[in-house]
Amino acid sequence: GIQVEQSPPDLILQEGANSTLRCNFSDSVNNLQWFHQNPWGQLINLFYIPSGTKQNGRLSATTVATERYSLLYISSSQTTDSGVYFCAVREYSTLTFGKGTMLLVSP
């Protein structure tokens, strides 16, 4: 099956800093999603982005499907951005998740 690798596995930032999270996948995919899992476990949809670039407030994402990677940008980070960020790709009917990037934003 398809392999999904996320980097870095852990990231610590000061409030206000910017960061880039990366997702590499091993084969062609039909879609790609980014999620944020908050400290209570809820998975929040950030982006559905099989290709191209999207922006939502301080967050943006870019997927280059031909090169099999996606990037999630977080600008001016806030403590509420803390949690685990997952990338997930769809090959057929199901999503395959990466292991996530755990982000801690300190005040």
Place this chain on the structure above:
Amino acid sequence: SQTIHQWPATLVQPVGSPLSLECTVEGTSNPNLYWYRQAAGRGLQLLFYSVGIGQISSEVPQNLSASRPQDRQFILSSKKLLLSDSGFYLCAWSDRPNEQYFGPGTRLTVT
């Protein structure tokens, strides 16, 4: 708008006891439904998915089973829980094989 519910939110069960977790979706018809488990260490593992009533696909052979008795209801069950069944169970839906949306989850501890 669509909403997804899971219950219970938390559950503590002894080894060998049965399990039933329920997931329901509102505001859509004939969704694809999914059960995931997240053990300590972050990764999400797909357990089952369903594209229609009575249609269940199992991704990982294990001590669990799933059923879909109604269009928007998905149930995860076990006859006898093992310690290794502990974890965070997430239900998800999609109204087409594109974007998935997750429920709030059930945290299961098997003692």
